[in-house]
Amino acid sequence: MKRYGFLNALVVVIMLAGYSALAQNGQSFKARLSTVPVDATMLPTVTGSGSLKAVLAGTKLTISGSFEGLRSPAIHASIHIGPQRGIRGPAVHDLEVTKQKAGTVSGSVDLAASEVEDLKNGRLYVQIDSERAPEGNLWGWVLH
Amino acid sequence: MITTRARLFVITSAAIALGAVSARAQQTPRPDSFTAEQATAGRANYMAMCAPCHMPDLKGSNEALPLSGLGFTSVWRSRTTRDLFERISTSMPPGKAGLIPEQDVLSLVAFILQSNGARPGAKPLTATAAIPIGELASGEAPAGAQQAASDETPAPNARAARASGPPAGITVSGEVKDYVPVTDEMLHRPDPNDWLMIRGNYQAWNHSSLTQVTKDNVRDLRLAWVWSMHDGTAANEPSPLVHNGIIYLPNIDNIVQALDARTGDLIWETRVRPGGSQGGGTGAMRNLAIYQDKVFVASTDAHLIALNARTGDTVWDSVIADTTKGYGNSSGPVVINGKILQGLGGCDRYKAKDSEQGCFITAFDPANGKVLWRFNTEARSGEQGGDTWGNVPNMLRAGAETWITGSYDPELDLTYWGVAQAKPWVQASRGTGSAAALYSSATLALRPKDGTVAWYFQHVPGESLDLDEVYERVLVDVGDRKVAFTIGKAGILWKLDRKTGEFLDAKETIFQNVFTWLDRKKGLLAYRPDIIASKTSQWIPSCPSTEGGHNWQAMTYDPGSKVLIIPLSQSCMEMSGRKVEFVEGSGGTSGDRRFYEMPGSDGNVGKVAAFDVKTMKEVWTHNQRPAFLTSVLSTSSGLAFVGDLDRYFRALDVNTGEVLWQARLGTSVQGFPVSFSVGGKQYVAVTTGLGGGSPRNVPRMIEPDVHHPQSGNALYVFALPDKNTSKTSTISRNLANH
Numbered sequence: 001m002k003r004y005g006f007l008n009a010l011v012v013v014i015m016l017a018g019y020s021a022l023a024q025n026g027q028s029f030k031a032r033l034s035t036v037p038v039d040a041t042m043l044p045t046v047t048g049s050g051s052l053k054a055v056l057a058g059t060k061l062t063i064s065g066s067f068e069g070l071r072s073p074a075i076h077a078s079i080h081i082g083p084q085r086g087i088r089g090p091a092v093h094d095l096e097v098t099k100q101k102a103g104t105v106s107g108s109v110d111l112a113a114s115e116v117e118d119l120k121n122g123r124l125y126v127q128i129d130s131e132r133a134p135e136g137n138l139w140g141w142v143l144h
Numbered sequence: 145m146i147t148t149r150a151r152l153f154v155i156t157s158a159a160i161a162l163g164a165v166s167a168r169a170q171q172t173p174r175p176d177s178f179t180a181e182q183a184t185a186g187r188a189n190y191m192a193m194c195a196p197c198h199m200p201d202l203k204g205s206n207e208a209l210p211l212s213g214l215g216f217t218s219v220w221r222s223r224t225t226r227d228l229f230e231r232i233s234t235s236m237p238p239g240k241a242g243l244i245p246e247q248d249v250l251s252l253v254a255f256i257l258q259s260n261g262a263r264p265g266a267k268p269l270t271a272t273a274a275i276p277i278g279e280l281a282s283g284e285a286p287a288g289a290q291q292a293a294s295d296e297t298p299a300p301n302a303r304a305a306r307a308s309g310p311p312a313g314i315t316v317s318g319e320v321k322d323y324v325p326v327t328d329e330m331l332h333r334p335d336p337n338d339w340l341m342i343r344g345n346y347q348a349w350n351h352s353s354l355t356q357v358t359k360d361n362v363r364d365l366r367l368a369w370v371w372s373m374h375d376g377t378a379a380n381e382p383s384p385l386v387h388n389g390i391i392y393l394p395n396i397d398n399i400v401q402a403l404d405a406r407t408g409d410l411i412w413e414t415r416v417r418p419g420g421s422q423g424g425g426t427g428a429m430r431n432l433a434i435y436q437d438k439v440f441v442a443s444t445d446a447h448l449i450a451l452n453a454r455t456g457d458t459v460w461d462s463v464i465a466d467t468t469k470g471y472g473n474s475s476g477p478v479v480i481n482g483k484i485l486q487g488l489g490g491c492d493r494y495k496a497k498d499s500e501q502g503c504f505i506t507a508f509d510p511a512n513g514k515v516l517w518r519f520n521t522e523a524r525s526g527e528q529g530g531d532t533w534g535n536v537p538n539m540l541r542a543g544a545e546t547w548i549t550g551s552y553d554p555e556l557d558l559t560y561w562g563v564a565q566a567k568p569w570v571q572a573s574r575g576t577g578s579a580a581a582l583y584s585s586a587t588l589a590l591r592p593k594d595g596t597v598a599w600y601f602q603h604v605p606g607e608s609l610d611l612d613e614v615y616e617r618v619l620v621d622v623g624d625r626k627v628a629f630t631i632g633k634a635g636i637l638w639k640l641d642r643k644t645g646e647f648l649d650a651k652e653t654i655f656q657n658v659f660t661w662l663d664r665k666k667g668l669l670a671y672r673p674d675i676i677a678s679k680t681s682q683w684i685p686s687c688p689s690t691e692g693g694h695n696w697q698a699m700t701y702d703p704g705s706k707v708l709i710i711p712l713s714q715s716c717m718e719m720s721g722r723k724v725e726f727v728e729g730s731g732g733t734s735g736d737r738r739f740y741e742m743p744g745s746d747g748n749v750g751k752v753a754a755f756d757v758k759t760m761k762e763v764w765t766h767n768q769r770p771a772f773l774t775s776v777l778s779t780s781s782g783l784a785f786v787g788d789l790d791r792y793f794r795a796l797d798v799n800t801g802e803v804l805w806q807a808r809l810g811t812s813v814q815g816f817p818v819s820f821s822v823g824g825k826q827y828v829a830v831t832t833g834l835g836g837g838s839p840r841n842v843p844r845m846i847e848p849d850v851h852h853p854q855s856g857n858a859l860y861v862f863a864l865p866d867k868n869t870s871k872t873s874t875i876s877r878n879l880a881n882h
Contacts, residue, residue, distance in 0.1 A: 032746055037685075037718045037738035038845050040235030041227075047848075049747075084657045084672075086687040086716050086743045122743070141743035 026057035029119070031126055031140030033067050033105075036133075045071050045132040052105060052126060054142050056119060059111045063095060063126065063142075068102035072132035077105045081115060085122040085141060097128055177225065177262060177280050178254035178269035186255025189248050193237060195421035196377050202259050204732045205425045205470065205490065207690075207837045209722075212259050213283050215734050218681070218723040221278035228253050229271055237377065239834065239844060240854055246271055257281050313458065316413035320402060320454045324388050325436045328481060332554055337821040339386040341478060342431035343698055343775070344818070347619040348551040350700035352819035355781040356826035357864060362783060362795045362805040365862045368827060369408035373857040374399055376419065378444070379428035379474075379840075380833030380857040381696065383775075383816030387434055389823075392453075393859060394429040394476070396835070398443045402456060406822045408861065412456035417443040424472035424490070426835060430696070430816070431476040431549060433484065435510055442473035442486050448508055462513030464488060464506060469495055470732075475549045477508075480559055480592040483516055484508040487546030491522065492567035494539050496728040503544050505561060505588075507595060517595035521546060521563050523582040528597075532605075533566075534579030542574070542731045543567030544584040548696060551617045553626070556643055558589045558598050560617035560628055565607035568734035570721025572608075572680045580605035585613045587630060587638075589645060599645030601667075603630075603638060608675055609658060609719055610690045610735060616698045617642075618708065622757050629701075629708060629757070634658060635693030637710070637755060638667070651760040653694075653753060654712055655744055657687045680721045689717035689739055691749075691771070691842035698775040698816065700784065702798045707754040707763055709784050709798065711772040714742040714749055715842050739845040749847055752776065752786055754801065764801035770850045771843045774830060777817040785828060787813025789843055790850050793830050793860070811856030829861045 033050035052065020067074070077097035082089030092115065095107035105128060111119065118124050122143050130137040191200065197208035204210035220228065232249050235241050244252075250269050258264060260281035326340065334340045336353045343350045357365060371393075373380060378396035385392040390411065391403040397419025402411040417423050424445030433440040438459060439451045445467035450459040464486060465471035470493040477486040484507065491503030502524070507516040521544040523529030525537070533541050543566040550561035566581040568574045586602040603613040613632035619642060620627050628642035635654040640647060647667030662670040678684045691713045699710040722734040741747055748767035756763055770790035777785040778798055787793040789812045795805040815831035834840075834857060843850065 032741070034741045034747060035846070037683075037716075037740045039736070039738045040238075040241065040845065041231050042738070043845070043848065044234055085655070086657050087685045125743075139740075143744050 026055040029054040029056065029142045029144055031065070031142045033065065033126070033128070033138040033140040036127070036136035036139050042133075046137055047071050048138050050105070050138060050140070052140060056111075056116065059113070059116055060108060061111050061119065062108045064104070064106045065126075066102075066104050067128060067138055070101040070130050070137060072130045073100050074098060074103065074128050074130050074137070075134065076129040078127055079109065080125050080127050081118045082123050082125065089123070091127070095126065177267070177273070177275050178250075178257060178264055179266065180264040182251045182254035182268055183258040183264055185248075186251035186253070186258075189251050190255050191421070193244065194252065196426045199425060200421050201729075202256070203470070203493065203729055206427070206492075206733060207841065209734070209736070210732050211256050212285055213730060214725040215722055215730065215732060216256075216260060217278070217281060217283035219736065221281070221283075222276070224274040224276055225253055225257070225269060225280070226272065226274040228256065228277065238841060259285050261285060312415040314412065314414045314456055316410055318402070318410070318412040318455070320390050320411055322388075323437065323454045326387060326434050327436070331435070331479060338388065339384065339818040339820050340434060341385070342383045342476065342549050342816065343551070343616060346478075346552040346554060347701070348616045348698065349618065349703070350698055350775055350816075351702060351778045351780070353780045354819050354821055354826045355779065356821070357779065357783065357828065358781040359783065359797060359804055361864060364864050365795070365805055365807075365828065366865060367807070368861045368863040370861070371403060371408050371859040373831070373859060375834075375855045375857050377835060378419070378426040379835035379837070380831060381428040381430050381815050381836060382831050382833070383431040384818055384829055384831075384859065385432050385434050385439070386818060386820040391829070391859075392432050392434065392439050394432055394441065396429065396857065398423050398429065398441070398445070400432065400439070400441055400451065400456065403859075405820060405827065405861075414451065414456040414458070416441050416449045416451070416458065417445050417447055424467045427472050427474040427489065428836065429476070430474060433477040433479050435479040435484070438510060440477050440479070440484055440510070442476040444472050444474070446471040446473055446488065446490070448477065448484065448486055448513065450510065450513060460513040462508060462515070465504070466500060469493055469500055474547050478549050478552065478559070479510065480552050482510065483592060484510050485550060485559060485592065487549065487561065489545045489547040491545050492542050492731050492733060494542060494726065494728055494731040496539055498538065501538055501541070503546070505546050505550070505590065505595065507592070519590060519595040519597070521583045521588070529582035532580040532582045534576040536576055539728075540575060540726055541566075541581070544581070545614070548614050548616060551619055552592070553619050553642060556626065557591065557593070558642065559592045560619070560642065561588045561590065562614040562617060562630060562632075563588055564612050564614040565604070565610060567731055568721065568724050569610040570608050570678070570680065570719065570735055571606055571676070572678055573721035573724045573734050575726060576606070578606045578676055587613075587617060587628065587640060587645070589642065601640055601645045601647065603632065603636075604634070604669060608671065609684070609686045610733065611658065611686070611688070611693070615694060615696060618699060618701050620701055620757050627757070631694040631699065631710060633688060633690060633692040633694060635688055635712060637708070637760065639760065649760050651755060653710065653755070653762070654714055654751065655687055655742055656693075657685070678721070680723045683718040683720045683738070685716065685718050687716035687742055688713065689715045689842055690737065690838040691715045692838070695839050697772060697839070700776040700778040701757070702778040702784070704780060704782065705754070705798050706757050707798065708757060709752060709754045709776045709778060711774070711776055711786060712751040712753060713771050713839070713842070714745040714751055715846055716740050716742050739842050741846050749843060750788055752796070752801070754798070766796060766801040766803075769847060771839060771847070773812055773814040773839060775816045777819060777828070779819060785817045785830065787817065787830055789847075789852065791832075791852055807862070809860055810858055811853045825863055827861050827863045829859060832856050832858045832860065
């Protein structure tokens, strides 16, 4: 486990270095990762938190972040676009995610022009799914 | 007169009901899912643990959803016994999940199934059994079962006995010496040493003109005394009254106490009505009223009681409404020119009898409890506003409660009340379509002499997400304009002309994605289209959630800085309306909810912010992760006191929001802070408390990292140290150093 922790930290450092270089030339965004909509029955399986930063350079969006506290390993991460801020929408791009209860989420994607507008208007969010919450465990709205 | 549309509605409803009955008749329950012994044990457990919220007849109450009938089966028929077992295990009782032993949870599942028509058999229910509930339960209770459950004496354990015992009257005898009767003049111009009504004055300012505690010395504020209040499952959200050195304190379960404000000594205690499920459930009893020689109490089971202010003896007890029909109170009265005005809660159930329907603001005679007038906030067919309910019959006109005490302008002689939304919560559940449903979600200006309407302003016609607009109306003169401010769960701060009801301005105080402005100049909102088009069993997202925005924790008006300081919350939800039977006893709130953090809030659920009354601009804001759970109290020395879920009680600078002082109390700080003076000394009092609706349920979901003890209802009283005490302490320290 210690070895995985070191590797995770190393990945985060590399990503942050890359992010820092990008941020100088692009628009910066950030997101707080928290649980998707939950009721009391979901609390035993849907937990965790995290954060991420994003840089838009032209139409390329680069995302790097970390998460922790899941009750089961992450299985998938993706960018979604909702009709408005705070309202769920379909997945439009996949991201890389550590397949563990804690780790990193990252990726670099080319956004369509309409997706750039969605990003600037707060309609874009990142979602991480986990084994015990395959339809969404954490999400975070990517905002200025 | 019954219109064609109304006839069509009745026929359609009857057809749906017949269809449901027919479907039930064809169902053959599986008699192999639980035993009769399990159901019997479950009944006892239910009465002890569940009935205070879900009610003895399983019909639900406010945010505690129904556990019988279509309101239950429409959601649960497609799920399994294991789902229900896990639901109870992981979420009940709220805030104390996981404490009910497995066998007791299984017994509760058995009882709920039996109450919905399932037949017991020889095989006991187990935690791993996953039998579809739709195969067991029709939703139709065995004949007489629910009545039997309602009538049953609660389980004879100590908790249940305490919560549901009969009214005991005086439990501690004593007498307030040198009592001074409260006059109309005192109520019109309250002595700053007293705190004679909820929110401090008729204008609902939550402001004290006392100035002994200042920005410079508030850091020396310390505990003078603390009084443990009654604990239990009900919501502790009280506003103490203070008169001539005596505190009158409403406790949960319809208990009232008189305390010496200087020492915290108990003078008398009385239990005015039963508590727990026998006393109307777990709602709050937020405030009392005082007038002449009486203290007035609105009980959780919808009685209005007059107590002798000197002794606590009951002088009269008047029934406001029938609690067995769901009625209750969570806030108390206001006394205006010799009349006691009282709102009403729990108007969400359908009642077949004409005489049992309606939801009222009622005026009582303080001398004898006789009703002087009543105003029905559910406009009835054929009356003014009666054509705004989509032609549904009167029986289906539910909700529109007045569960927050109104305010009053003596000069205009008008009293202002907020009215809650129509019920069930979701338009698609209640059959009214998008009809406005007067006087729900409105500000009502009534003439206190006769209860007639001077004007009304409906903030959200046809409200559909349980985003209440029921809260305090704060009366402020802005320039030459007489203004009423109010803010609801949507977080929109409304500015109305309180003489005419004319819309003046509005300010969105937090992020919301529910409304667009149809006409900004007239204050007309339009719902997001998918909200209007939604059907039952469809999840609809909403920012904010039912936590608000704003909730019962009242704002303050600070006349020195001319700002409103408002406690706010930042959370969102998805809501799904349940199908509802249009029959006697049905109705309710009937919505399921899932909660999440508000995008852009950075996880800060709590927000308190100041708004200029002239410009409506935000002057400052203080954001934090824990939700705020008290009203804001401002003082003329420039302080604003507010408490939170994380046990902090703080004094902020009214000009900047800077934290100047804080104390950490025993559990979550919840209620209405007040300030008063005795013997020339200023005190600041606040309660800690547990229980309540969305302001407690939502943080439990989205900020489980904020922990507090699950007991600890109490009244804390703070003051500056006596000069003599300070000297003594200094001398003691000096001696110790030698």
